Amino acid sequence: MDIVLTDVEVRILGCLIEKETTTPDYYPLTLKALTNACNQKSNREPVISYEETTVVRGLESLQQKELVQKIYKADSRVPKYQHVFSEKLGLSREKVAVMCVLMLRGPQTAGEVRGRSERLHRFEGLNEIEDVLNELMSGGEPMVVKLPRQAGRKERRCMHLLSGEPEIKEPELAVTEEAAIHQVRAENERIEKLEHELSCLRKEFNELKDEFDNLKSQLE
Numbered sequence: 001m002d003i004v005l006t007d008v009e010v011r012i013l014g015c016l017i018e019k020e021t022t023t024p025d026y027y028p029l030t031l032k033a034l035t036n037a038c039n040q041k042s043n044r045e046p047v048i049s050y051e052e053t054t055v056v057r058g059l060e061s062l063q064q065k066e067l068v069q070k071i072y073k074a075d076s077r078v079p080k081y082q083h084v085f086s087e088k089l090g091l092s093r094e095k096v097a098v099m100c101v102l103m104l105r106g107p108q109t110a111g112e113v114r115g116r117s118e119r120l121h122r123f124e125g126l127n128e129i130e131d132v133l134n135e136l137m138s139g140g141e142p143m144v145v146k147l148p149r150q151a152g153r154k155e156r157r158c159m160h161l162l163s164g165e166p167e168i169k170e171p172e173l174a175v176t177e178e179a180a181i182h183q184v185r186a187e188n189e190r191i192e193k194l195e196h197e198l199s200c201l202r203k204e205f206n207e208l209k210d211e212f213d214n215l216k217s218q219l220e
Contacts, residue, residue: 002141003065005162008050008058011038013067013162014103016083017096018043022119028071028080031055043116045106089143094132097121099143099160107147107157133158 005013015037020027029037035055041047059081062068067088070079086096097120101113108116114129123129136144142161149156159166 003067003162004164005065006058006061007163008054009062009065009067010103010160010162011044011048011050012055012058012062013083013085014100016068016081017085017100018104018120020083021097021121028073028082030076030078030080031059034059034081044104094121094123094128095136098129098132098136099162102144102158102160103162107159109153109155109157111155113158 012034015034016027016029019029019033019037026033031052035050035052038050038055039048059068059070063070067085068081068083070081072079085091085099086093091099097117098113100120101117102108105112105116110126110129110133113133114123114126117123117129123132133144133146136142137146137158144158144160145166147157147159147166
């Protein structure tokens with residue numbers, strides 16, 4: 001991806017994409033409506049609280065990147081904002097819906113994407129979602145990456161690449177096993193140290209006992 005977005009820009013863009021479909025009568029959005037959309041508690045992960053000034057700076061940056069447009073309508077005294085995400089990147093409605101879910105909800109499994117994209121686009125089944133994800137992960141400039149499988153989860157999650165390559169961490173299970181190994185090693189070292197100290201104490205005790213026996217025999 002040539003375009004790298006901040007977390008604020010991703011949230012703004014995702015909200016514009018979502019509201020275009022879910023509340024078309026109120027789209028494009030005013031600054032106030034967009035700020036409320038960014039800060040809403042439902043269908044968002046993580047839940048945040050942006051000031052309007054934060055949203056304004058994000059909008060200005062997105063306009064420079066030609067992903068958002070400011071427009072003036074005759075029936076409104078304030079400017080409104082609309083995205084040109086699909087046009088700019090040449091994405092189909094299906095791909096935009098999947099990207100929107102990943103932008104607003106963070107990493108998701110294919111099943112989670114299907115369940116959370118109903119309001120944006122109706123997919124026929126899980127296979128269709130997986131096909132779209134595979135298309136977004138392929139090509140010269142992939143927009144989605146599949147993350148390593150988490151411990152205790154069967155499915156791998158997918159994450160958008162609008163903010164650049166993610167920092168891939170080792171699976172939690174591997175971290176847990178490594179921590180357990182270090183704990184056992186530390187415990188073994190502690191036991192070994194105690195055994196050495198006990199051996200030294202026994203040696204000192206035997207030496208003192210021999211000296212005492214010698215002194216006792218001289219006094220008799």
